[in-house]
Amino acid sequence: MARWVSNTSYSRTRPVWILSMVLPLLFSTAGRAEKIRTAIPSASIHYLSLYVAEEKGFFREEELENEIVSIGGPTGIAALLSGAVDYSGAGGSGMRAVISGGAPLKVIMFQTERVTWYLVTGPNIAKISDLKGKTVGVNALRDTTDTLLTRYFEGHGLAAGDFNRVALGTSPSTVIAALKSGVAEAAMLDPASIVRAEREGIRVLAFLGDMFPYPFQGFAVTEKKISEIPGQIKRWLRAVIRSLMFIRDDVEGATDVAIKRLKFGSIGRALVSDGIRRYIKSLPEGVPGLPSPGALRSVIEYDVRVPLKIKEEIPVDRLMNLKFVEEVRKQLESKKSSERTR
Known part of the structure; x- marks a missing residue:
């Protein structure tokens, strides 16, 4: 009889005991997520990837907790250099700041292979x-x-x-x-x-x-982040690139996120979907993020040399650090290849 009471007591307290063990693990896992801020010029389809990465859990899977803020152009670059944001979508302004003012930053990716205008x-x-x-x-x-x-x-x-x-x-x-x-x-x-x-x-x-390949929507980070937290950069890139692939491959799913997060007002679902389809015409086939060499020459020419009236050639590595996006692209390509052969 005593043993029966003991077992009953154990069976009643077991759920509490299990929760006491599991809940700290859950909270400690959530606590590992790094809080980051990504600045974009505007809340538009051009930057739908950031909202998709949040809504679909791509940032969360990389243990990142992202906050999107709207700060574009030179102001966005100033926010990046001050540490107010971690990633800036003002890539063009960033590259010009490197040349004209020696800003310690690099562009780490471009979302598209072509302009979206x-x-x-x-x-x-x-x-x-x-x-x-x-x-x-x-x-x-x-x-x-x-x-x-x-x-x-x-x-x-x-x-x-x-x-x-x-x-x-x-x-x-x-x-x-x-x-x-x-x-x-x-x-x-x-x-x-x-x-x-x-x-x-x-x-x-x-x-x-x-017209011709011309990478668009470049993201920049500081050289300090590149040297101190390269792993975070790769995780951020992986989340954003997966998001771009999701937008390209699932227009309806991307439309759901756009309607929820971009606040289109009276514009109906069909028109939002049409806008997304127009946008993805600028995305390359395969894994996006790393433009072709010819496209990189175009963006340096028209985003930097022409506006700043510079005659001499500017090497890519003076403005960009694309090794992380190249690593991430290879990882994702390998994963896609493995999935196709199953």
Whole structure:
């Protein structure tokens, strides 16, 4: 009888004992997640990868707890250098800061192989030659958008002096309003904004990504992080690259995340999905993150040398450290190959 009571007592206390052993392990595992901050220029489809990595648990699987903050351009690079953020999506500004001010940072990846911008026009423009003598909107005078549009127009018989330029900034609402009011006859918009623009009568004239390979959406880190925490960089890269592959391979799943996190308002699901499909036209086949050598030369030319008016060649390793993304790409390619052979 006494033994029966003892066993009953044990059976009643066993769940509590097990929980007392398991819960500390669970909490200690969660406690190992490193808190990091990633800065992006804006909450848009261009940076949907960060939100997908959070929602699908890719950061969590790498024991990272990521916080997304919107800080773009030179301000985003200043935040990176000060330690306020760990990763910055202002790769172009970062590379120019390296050359013009000796900033101790490197670009570690590019999300796309090609630019994601689309050339859009008002209703009276049907072809590039119609823009002769007209005003074209750019983000800022002599910036990357200005340089790329000039290059694109030259390839279609329109010289740099054949059209006027006006700086419109980066707000899609401002660009659309300028096109509708006639302040500008043409401008560039990102894939998500195209959806809204077409609803308001704006015409899509061309996809600039068809022009030539030009990596886009570069992410930078400090040289201090490269030397002190290289493992974290590889884990961050793995999460983001897996996210890009998810977006490319599962548009509907990516649409779910976009609707939840990017707050599109009245834009319906079908239009959001269309914006994502337009975006993934810029992604390479296979594992993204490491552009081709020709593409890297293009981004140095048009993001750095042309804006800063530099004549001499700039070596890739002065601006970028791509060894981590190369390692991660090989790992993911090996994993995909193993899955196909099962």
